[in-house]
Amino acid sequence: MPHVAKSLLFLVLIAAGLHVDANRSGSSSLQHRGTGQATVMAPKLLCLMYHRFVDQAAFERLSKEQQAYAITPGRFDDHLRILKAAGRNVVALSDAIAFAKGERDLKRDSVLITIDDGCESALTIAAPLLKKHDMTATLFVTTDPNAYVFGCESGRCSDPRMSRKQLQAWCEMGFDVGSHGVTHRPLNLLSDSELMAELIESKRNLESLTGREIKALAVPRGKLDNRVQRTARGSGYEAVLTSERGKVEPGADLLGLARWNVSGRWSNTKFRSVITH
Numbered sequence: 706m707p708h709v710a711k712s713l714l715f716l717v718l719i720a721a722g723l724h725v726d727a728n729r730s731g732s733s734s735l736q737h738r739g740t741g742q743a744t745v746m747a748p749k750l751l752c753l754m755y756h757r758f759v760d761q762a763a764f765e766r767l768s769k770e771q772q773a774y775a776i777t778p779g780r781f782d783d784h785l786r787i788l789k790a791a792g793r794n795v796v797a798l799s800d801a802i803a804f805a806k807g808e809r810d811l812k813r814d815s816v817l818i819t820i821d822d823g824c825e826s827a828l829t830i831a832a833p834l835l836k837k838h839d840m841t842a843t844l845f846v847t848t849d850p851n852a853y854v855f856g857c858e859s860g861r862c863s864d865p866r867m868s869r870k871q872l873q874a875w876c877e878m879g880f881d882v883g884s885h886g887v888t889h890r891p892l893n894l895l896s897d898s899e900l901m902a903e904l905i906e907s908k909r910n911l912e913s914l915t916g917r918e919i920k921a922l923a924v925p926r927g928k929l930d931n932r933v934q935r936t937a938r939g940s941g942y943e944a945v946l947t948s949e950r951g952k953v954e955p956g957a958d959l960l961g962l963a964r965w966n967v968s969g970r971w972s973n974t975k976f977r978s979v980i981t982h
């Protein structure tokens with residue numbers, strides 16, 4: 706090849722290379738425009754809410770509405786496996802509160818598992834599965850064992866409430882406890898004195914039973930207003946959990962922490978989408 710032709714070919718190759726590099730750097734700068742770095746999302750906390758654990762045959766006998774507040778052991782096992790596979794950190798109640806207050810950093814997106822009402826199935830079905838996956842959970846207990854909770858008909862409950870001994874066994878397994886009132890009545894409909902009695906009596910009862918300070922309240926049926934929040938704070942609660950969907954970030958309103966009710970009717974795909982978005 707003549708010398709001039711060789712030089713021309715060399716120049717064409719260099720120009721082509723520069724063009725490729727220019728395109729690469731162009732697309733890269735678009736990704737990082739503004740900060741000079743890729744955006745890093747701060748970790749968030751997702752609070753999940755379960756209620757009762759029932760076998761498949763019992764689950765199929767429930768109405769669709771009741772199935773939204775019950776789950777089979779197999780499906781709950783799936784959820785814990787999915788949380789682990791997604792790299793979610795399952796935290797204790799004290800860590801969740803400290804994170805919401807901005808006092809504790811969570812290295813990655815995390816989950817607080819909560820179970821409302823205090824039915825026996827939390828101890829007999831959920832606890833062994835939580836242990837199997839090395840995860841923790843917080844039980845929100847309605848302290849009057851005769852209080853009406855979902856799943857009771859004509860005074861008989863398909864899933865009885867835990868006895869004091871069973872609640873102590875739950876605590877000895879290293880799990881947390883919070884208050885879910887005394888009678889499971891909607892707190893926003895009670896008189897001032899009834900409301901105060903529900904919040905103080907359930908707190909004292911659980912503290913004497915567990916020997917631990919009870920710092921959190923989950924409001925029965927998600928019924929929350931400003932008066933309930935003020936009374937909870939005045940009664941010594943640090944945090945109040947609702948049934949409003951959302952995620953918790955540092956600086957969140959401690960007297961209205963969002964939670965997702967996990968329905969037993971959800972597919973695993975639906976559960977995966979809730980915990981990853």
Ligand SMILES: [Zn+2]
Pocket residue numbers: 821822854885889925926
């Ligand atoms: Zn409840």
